[in-house]
Amino acid sequence: MLIFWDQRLVFLATPKAGSTAVEVALEPLASLAVQRPPEMKHADAAGFHRHIHPWLTEMTSDHFTTVALMREPLDWVRSWYRFHLRDAQDQDADAERFEDFVQAYLGDSKTLTQGIGTQAAFLTGGDIPVDRIFRYEDMPAFTNFLDEWLDCEISLPRINVPPAADVSLSPGTEASLRQALAADFALYASLV
Template sequence: MIAAPKYGFVVLAVPKSGSTALEAAFAKHAQLVTSGPHSLKHVGVQGFERDIAPLLDEHGYPRTGYEVAALVRDPVSWMSSWWRYRSRPGIVGTATYTGEMSFDEFVGRVSTGEIDLPSQSSYVTGPDGAPGVDRLYRYEDLDDFLAWLHECLGPKKARKSQLKQRNVSPERQHEVSAATRDLVEEVYAADVALHRDVATGRLTGR
């Protein structure tokens, strides 16, 4: 998570949505960055509102003074990125290694709960299941998201905040069968609906 309330934004780090690259580009402007353990780096909107927003308020940044934003990704692309990331050589022999597993097998194991991958929607929705962030962008519309962040920072700081690829998953070629796509869309139905319904820019009805 990158909290830059001084410049009007907080970016939640939804896993496998470019969060490491965003942190590298924008952390220099932040008043607070949560890295390290997954529970800190990838804090969801409910945890943010409960634990971090009050902390920022104590230090002079009221919740009304900034917007909370996040990126969400097509669920099939998101799962493919997880599958490829877990095939990196550095984790060979660990329980999470997927280098000897086909994408179809990976999806199958996720669908049965053998592999636990919390949904993207769980990071950006409130207790009522509705989006709890102020802005939600599709990962495919990253340029629009960056344009908004640069607008928040202003031209001078924006020029020093260019995105570079970080934490890139290994290349692995694979086909996505219709059956596998159907299974992904069944397991992550809420993510499919969220990604489909996102209109780039400000969410209404927060």
């Protein structure tokens, strides 16, 4: 999470949606950068509005606009798989197939996504959703927004890239995953 005090802007770091690159590029401009522990770095909309925004509002008597990125839902799960695959390779463990990973995700999504579950829950949970959500796949729109809001040119590095992997699914498993992520797909489709 990055807080830009003077600009009244807060970047909420959606896991597996480019948050590390954004933080590397923007931390020098931020008034406050929360990078540890992961529970605070990846504060969701509900937690931010319940705990942090009231404090900011009390100190400034002003509203802080929230902004975040959202990744295409299937690609988001693929990214989590590659993240777990990298960890398995680091530990010389046998890597599970993507099909098995998705079945495990369908059984208990929060176990495999550091408690996040779904992007829709992260971005819209609670009473107040994130103010501005941009598609991860349309990074120019996001950086143009930041260029204007922060009054400087933003260039994001390409870092924290997980290894390539076979991320094919059987039609039945993909259909089940699409059903489980229905709220994510609806939110993603609404982003212009």
